[in-house]
Amino acid sequence: MSRRVALGFGAGAAGFAAVQGPAQAQAAATLGGEAPLAATVDVIVVGAGFSGLTTARGLRAAGHSVVVLEADDRVGGRTKPGKIAGETVDLGGQWVGPAQTRLLALAKEYGVAVYPQFTTGKNIVDLAGRRATYEGETPALSPMALAEFALAIGRIEALARKVPPLRPWEAPDAEVLDAQTMETWILANAKAPAVRSALRLLIRTLACVEAGEVSLLGMLTMASAAGSFNEMISTRGGAQDAMLQGGVWQLAAKMAQELGPAVVLGAPVSAIAQDDQGVTVQAGARRWRGRFVVVTAPPSMAGRIQYQPALPPLRDGLTQRMPMGCVIKVHVAYARPFWRTAGLTGMVLSDRTAFGPWFDHSPEGGTIGGLVGFFAGKSAQLWAERSPQARREQVLKDVALYLGDEALKPTDYIEEVWAAAPWQRGGYAAAPGPGALTAFGPALRAPVGRIHWAGTETAEAFAGYIDGAIRSGEHSAQEVARRL
């Protein structure tokens, strides 16, 4: 076992050796040797989102002692509960699809029911100046545009199928795919303004970044990890198929409840030191000691921790190149789901609004009405700087443009500005810019000595989703258990 550890260290040794000077001494100062030792455990887990909680659960089930240090005053990470019109809703991740078997298993284990996303009626699409309604999954574009759209999606699928989700740099022509933005690909593969607009909107909604910001290979990797691009954009049978009664966040709460005092809230990890015997993790004025540490924060947030010794260049470089997407999630409640009586699903896909897309989110039975939607990408960047009042006015104005003036009279309203959330600084997940995956990708999952990396970004399947977070936690629990 000590042999394994030595091997683990070996991998990063060159990087460590290259770090000279006072870094060690300073990290030691950062760690504050005088800070009291709160506890000694086998494994310290940083972050109490789905990944961290699943890691801790798995390790404890295997007989190891754990502590989960959470910076925030709640568990759940990028899932979070909110109250609107008396209902508990998800201010973060919420949907689940039939292929997301790990999340479904967890819901089943805790006896939480799943109910389908409402899709009865007509969706509205308004792209490149042409407004139409349609049923089902295929947006109503002009016949010409529709053919081009289908061709583009087909090409994305063909490319994505060749990308190994854990090793995208091994895809055919990986360097070429990673040296361009998704926008460059769209300009080369779609001519009709409506198709370009549709593709840009999809990227924005799926990754919360502009097509001109994210690597083509990055998007293909997400699609590959989700099974397909179509899986990501689909409602029925796809990733937006269903929701959890009472919200997905409660699964995190239940896992945390089981872990009991092993979950420590309000413990923002500021420094991690490792030596031959183990790791010392500092949060606030306290220190924890363990044999290993699993960091589940997304790369850009993990990069804000001080490491001793400093991280190897490849890992540090990665944390500089995986920015979080930018999103504001909004729930609006109405006295009734008035769009349903007009034969509409409530879903609107428009390139004319700051807010959107949005979807029906009425409680089952439809006694009251609910909509849920997003400011995403550049729109979220702009609107995150404005006041909650201004955002609310914009949301209602945008919704009314398509669903009518009744939209202007909500009974309740709630939002979450994820770009301002102090320990996430964005959402849904990290989105690699061009060049990041081919050059720095191997550092996403490779342990650095006694430090393991988890989080939905590291998942083999459904990276960026709650299901991926669970998978990453299961994986890291196994990975670390093998070294214990």
Place this chain on the structure above:
Amino acid sequence: MSRRVALGFGAGAAGFAAVQGPAQAQAAATLGGEAPLAATVDVIVVGAGFSGLTTARGLRAAGHSVVVLEADDRVGGRTKPGKIAGETVDLGGQWVGPAQTRLLALAKEYGVAVYPQFTTGKNIVDLAGRRATYEGETPALSPMALAEFALAIGRIEALARKVPPLRPWEAPDAEVLDAQTMETWILANAKAPAVRSALRLLIRTLACVEAGEVSLLGMLTMASAAGSFNEMISTRGGAQDAMLQGGVWQLAAKMAQELGPAVVLGAPVSAIAQDDQGVTVQAGARRWRGRFVVVTAPPSMAGRIQYQPALPPLRDGLTQRMPMGCVIKVHVAYARPFWRTAGLTGMVLSDRTAFGPWFDHSPEGGTIGGLVGFFAGKSAQLWAERSPQARREQVLKDVALYLGDEALKPTDYIEEVWAAAPWQRGGYAAAPGPGALTAFGPALRAPVGRIHWAGTETAEAFAGYIDGAIRSGEHSAQEVARRL
């Protein structure tokens, strides 16, 4: 004056208001109210590079009290002295051009002489399988390739001329220019393999990133700030025109000497809190209190400080989207500049080597021989993970390939792995990925309440150069002095 401060806060108010929950309390905990207060000054400067030292100098000259907190145990930031074969050389920034008037003025002020880069003889170029020698600035490509190369540079210049360096998002078609990588532009504007290779090599050498990683608008902005792309790539009369006798780093040392005990080494800033009256800055176990703070660290490093209240989304998002370039700088010493006797300048531009380009760096008079060169971009990422011995062998092998076997017998060798430097984590400067400048660029320089941002990345001219660092310091000193 208090009115100005209020206005400053107003700009970020929406962002601050959007941050909820325990961030404030936790940042306060991070700041450790019990830590002793080391001093109270008008302005706290974070970072003792050229930008920070110039800021402090300017403020003190205007009658204000300052402290400069430097994480490292030396001043100079991305400049650093090294000893090779008894000579002091620059392990970081080194060259100066005639247009870099602020750096030249500083050298003159401190009586440091400037001497020209050696350019007598023939350069070697080896691109796309064709090796040739040439004199002067224009690489020896085939006539066809040369015409295409000239056309491409001309197009870059035409585009760069229209980019306002401080407001690149206002350039014509800024969104289009920023939604693509430099590589995408190269593929569309150069067909000959040698031209593509030359352009990629130039980007790598200028920005220490791959063409497939950096935004086209980002590169144009650097060129615009430097006066032109030609200015950046030129030796005689350009940005690589000359060097300082004894190294440029000594200017930082001299500024620090003047500032005396106001420069505090080994003080890595971990947290910055601001309130209505001023700022509290924590470094190690000490705190400093000031009316304002100027953070001169590059955006990605500045993002690793904890802020209270948390930074507005736009500023935080910027810190996630301005990765440092990746570079390893190498000096090799020889008994004599043997390439000169062969009629060569020593300069080699090749797409066949891991190391390069490299240049003559013999001391004036040429009694001994010296070369200086780089691993840059992806090559630096790869080689930063390997051992110093492996790098040295590669360097000598690569040099010998062009300058002959005498290159295998150096008398001395020294290197600096900037990607591993704990407080820089890269170099020469930050390189924006696609989408960063148009969406997040305004946050590069806009003060957040009592926090001002400086550093070479913020400079109106020669951003990314030492000259730009000085300019940014002069600017921030004036900017803050107006509020005191």
